[in-house]
Amino acid sequence: MVALPDRLDTSPERLWLATFAVLTTALVGGSLLFRDLVYDRFLWQYFWGPVAADGNGVACAVNGDSGVEYIASTTSCAASEAAGEIVAYPGYTLVSEIGYIVVLLFALIGVYLLLERLDIGDSRALFYALVPFMLFGGALRTVEDAGIAALNAGVEPLIPFPWSAFIISPFIYVTVFGVTLGAIGLGVALESQGYVERYEYPTGVIGTVLLGGSVLYLAYLGATTTYATINWPVITAVLGGAAVATAVTWWLIVRFKPSINDGTGLMGLVIIWGHAIDGTANVVGLDWMPALGAGRNLVPKHPVNAAVVDITSSILPPSVLAVTGDTWPFLLIKLAAATFVVWIFEDELFEESPRYTILLLVAVLAVGLGPGTRDMLRATFGI
Known part of the structure; x- marks a missing residue:
């Protein structure tokens, strides 16, 4: 039997x-x-x-x-x-975020199986090729924020509801995933036909074009409408602050514990930078908008962000908060978490399962860089 x-x-x-x-x-x-x-x-x-x-x-x-x-x-x-x-x-x-994490992990397994069937995705080049798509996801989500600002101003948005649901969480993840998968498929087709040496090259170019188009549209709104603006000090502060935070964190790693980054290499630097963008965008958007002449502070969109604000406000006296703000611990948490993730991805993981390891690193970067890009652009364009 x-x-x-x-x-x-x-x-x-x-x-x-x-x-x-x-x-x-x-x-x-x-x-x-x-x-x-x-x-x-x-x-x-x-x-x-x-x-x-x-x-x-x-x-x-x-x-x-x-x-x-x-x-x-x-x-x-x-x-x-x-x-x-x-x-x-x-x-x-909290319930929806847990649900999104479960769906993300399940989707990662599916993507891994697909990449394995296609015999692609075991190169670190794919990680870098997908970075523009993470930025594009944040920019596309800001396009929907611009639509709400248009509604509040009595103007018809570019994408009205219910179609705008495709660029609102959680459905935007499906939208960006589909676009990314299509770009990878096109890249693979071009490689198989001999038009390009590697499929990652056209994939990265497509993501960059989509990102550029989204940001140019937002810049157009900022320059031509009354419900959006362009706050140059904000984007300068976010990008500059993230660069400084990344540089300091990287220097500390190289100086005192270089083994932390033995496995990830430069991918570790990108991951730390992506989460530094998220942390700095929150600090600037939630605490320093008036000081930068960019209007009122934004409202935290995630439970974790709100919890950090509440805890910091309950611990520090008002006189200190007036100087430091109450969101700066979020930046430290993001940098510490990113460094920890970089540390646990050792060489053995890449050798045993390169595809799944790279996919996990893509997911780790996406959960920081995507929301961080949205927060940065919301603050920059005042929407």
Whole structure:
């Protein structure tokens, strides 16, 4: 008699697809059978509701018996929540961020299997080729922020809701992933036809063109509209501060513990820089906008950022906060976390599984550089 495991097709690709099908079926089936619990109080409240509220430029969205209502008043939102109604606010929650991390890890496994099937992705060149796409993701998200600023100014946005949902988290990750995958596919096709020596070259060029187009569009809005501007001191402060923070961190590594970067090499420098952009953009955007003549400070979009602000404010006296601000610990946390990640990626990981190691490093950079680029551009263009 043949053992059961021998009779099963345990192909990793089939197993991944089967898992995807089971999870999708469970969510769809649960939404139909237990709508209030699965859809209304989970999928809608933590994932689609925040996107809908963000896309309509309101304070919150309320899912009631009569349908979804978009509310502009924060007081009314609080009252609806106190009354036990299902309320979704723009931005992230702890639940949604955990969900995004799980989806990201699952997607990374799928991408790894795809790259392995195509026999590509084991070169560090792919890491550098994908850096423009991470910047593009942050810039594209800022295009949606510009759309909300246009709505508030009574102007039709470039991409109206619900189409703008494709460039709002979490759907923007799918959008950028699809664009990136298409660029890699085109690069592979060009390489196979002998037009280029390596597929990474056209891939990086496509990402750079997309990034440039997005930033030029935002610059156009800043130069020609009343709801956007161009704050040169802001982008100078963010890029300059990130460069200094990266240089100091790198010097400390090289001077006192060079073994930290033995495995990643220059990729480690890029990772630290990407998270320095995120940390510096938060410090500038949340604390120093008035000092730079760029208007009022921005509001933190992530629970972690808000928690750092709350903790710092509760520890330091107002006299100190007036000088230092309350977001600078976030920059230190980002630099420390990035350095730790660089340290754990040793040579052995690249030798044993180069594809998955590079993909993990891409993900690590993306979770810092993507949001950091958005925060930097939001502050730069006043949206």
